[in-house]
Amino acid sequence: MVRKTKEDAELTRKRIINSARAVFLARGVSRSTLEHIAAHAEVTRGAVYWHFENKTEIFHAIRDQVFLPLIDRMDDSLTLASDVDPLTQIENSLCVTIDDLNNNIEMRQTYEIMMIKCEYVDEFSLVLQQILNNCSSITGKIKLAYERAEQQNLLSSKLTPLALALDTHLFFSGLLHMWVKDADGTMFRHQAKDLIKSHINLRRKQ
Amino acid sequence: MVRKTKEDAELTRKRIINSARAVFLARGVSRSTLEHIAAHAEVTRGAVYWHFENKTEIFHAIRDQVFLPLIDRMDDSLTLASDVDPLTQIENSLCVTIDDLNNNIEMRQTYEIMMIKCEYVDEFSLVLQQILNNCSSITGKIKLAYERAEQQNLLSSKLTPLALALDTHLFFSGLLHMWVKDADGTMFRHQAKDLIKSHINLRRKQ
DNA sequence: ATATATACATACATTCTTGTTTGTATATAA
DNA sequence: TTATATACAAACAAGAATGTATGTATATAT
Structure with a gap:
């Protein structure tokens, strides 16, 4: 057969x-x-x-299956014209990722593998560079949204859009790591969206 | 011999x-x-x-060597009476950790191993639980500092001390991850302390 | 209709890695 | 001073895991 x-x-x-x-x-x-x-x-x-060819190629196939489409969507939700204000736009794009993790099993498993079930040495170490590149790309998108928020006088702080974007990115990066590690959901998963809301509210005027 | x-x-x-x-x-x-x-x-x-007995035991020896003293110091710098205001106290305790990473080779290498050169499965998966426990412990300490800041009317926001502490913890968690991944230092390491300052400034009144 | 390439299964050889066992020189205790 | 436990080195045995080589039935192209 x-x-x-x-x-x-x-x-x-x-x-x-x-x-x-x-x-x-x-x-x-x-x-x-x-x-x-x-x-x-x-x-x-x-x-x-x-x-x-070998295990590494399978690893990359799994990675590409989840991350290649992901980057595009993240791009879209932050760049596309929208009727909501820029801060809400950032909030939504972060929440959408959390929703994806909750609903998409393949994505959730892939994140978990990439974060805590893989050693970034040898052939895998170049993935780190890709991750850093994605990070600066995403931070750039967030920064643009914060710039629009600043123009619309929505921001409470004197921080630059870049500083705000970096802070948001680091916050979300930490959240994703904790989300993955918090397998039983009692510490971070159940309140992930609230944490995002708080993070954005901290930036809102009034 | x-x-x-x-x-x-x-x-x-x-x-x-x-x-x-x-x-x-x-x-x-x-x-x-x-x-x-x-x-x-x-x-x-x-x-x-x-x-x-085996490789796992060596792993734990390495881990304990760095993390057992670390927790105590983090505790001290946040809990001990100090002449600086609580927000600066939080800022300093985060910066001290960054300094440690820069100056202490063993600590830096250990962090890198734990974060991106180890797979948390089987015998190693219980380390994840320890990490989560440390996280809630540290978050608790930060929360106390924010409560003191609130009492001294230093805070700009209407967020609760707990929400602020969680946000700070996630920010710092993300920063540590990025710090480790940014091996050449061009993206995060060189500006880690500035990022911390910005993060805290966002919370300061005025 | 036949040849060929495809999509696998099976078998083989080799290299690692581990855990254990045995050997041994010498601090140290008695 | 002798016996014993210590701190290793060296040798052994066994199982994994990998990559490759070979076999083969059958789509598919010609």
Whole structure:
């Protein structure tokens, strides 16, 4: 029972990726073997080696599946014209990400893998650079929103839009890390949106 | 040349720990073998197995060496009576941690290992719980400082001390993560203290 | 209809890594 | 002074994990 149709093969590929995500999450990337992944996908390592060169390539496939679309959406929600004020726009874009984490299992698992089930050495260390690049990109978008807020006289503080954006970005970065670590949800997950609201309210005039 | 004196043995133990830190940093915890660590310490695995049961125990030794004293100091700088105002006290305690990271190589390397060179699965997953516990402890201390600031009418906002403390903690958590990832220092390390100042200034009246 | 490339499964060889066991020189206790 | 425990080194055994090589049934192209 071999030589499937192209659609079958593509399905196998996706099953391998999904299995790898589950295995990475349960055992960590390093301790996950291609045999584990293959077994979970109900194929042999032969199939895995056919579709991927090695474990690293599977890792990147998982990452790209979640993060490539994510960046675009983050961009959109901060850049697109909107009827709400810029501060609410920032608040919403952060909340949307939290919603995504809550609703999208693949995204939640991928975040967890990237944050606490992966060691950034050797082939993985270049991912760190990508993360830093995304950060400055996102910070830039937030800064633009704060500049609009400043023009509309919505800000309470004398901080520059850049300083506000960096502070917001660091806040959200910390929130995401804690969100992931707080698996039972009692400490951060249940109040994540409230924390975002407070963070933005701190900037609002009055 | 065996059977050293007790002082020699303790020295060997410390050399193993220091070597493990270096090896963990370079190769990640998972890819570091006891042979790597032993070779770096210029001993054999026999010595490693004499002093430690396995790699996990070395990991915890490294962690304890840095984090046990750290918690106390963080406590002190926030709780002890001081002549500066509470907001400056918070600011200083955060800056001190940044100074520590800059000056204390062991601490810097340990942070880097814990944050991006370790997978929190199996035996390591209970560390996550410890981290969360530390977080709520630190947040509690910051909250107390904000309460004093509120009593002294130093705060600009209508946020509760708890909300302010959580926001500060998440900000600092994000800053530490970015500080570690920003290895060349161009993005966060060089302006870490300014970011802290801005964060606190946002809370100051006027 | 036949040839070929595809999509795997199976088998093999090699390298790591670990844990344990054994050996041993020497501080140290008695 | 002798016995014993200490602080390792060295050797051993076993299992994992990886990559590759080989086999093969069947879509698909010609």
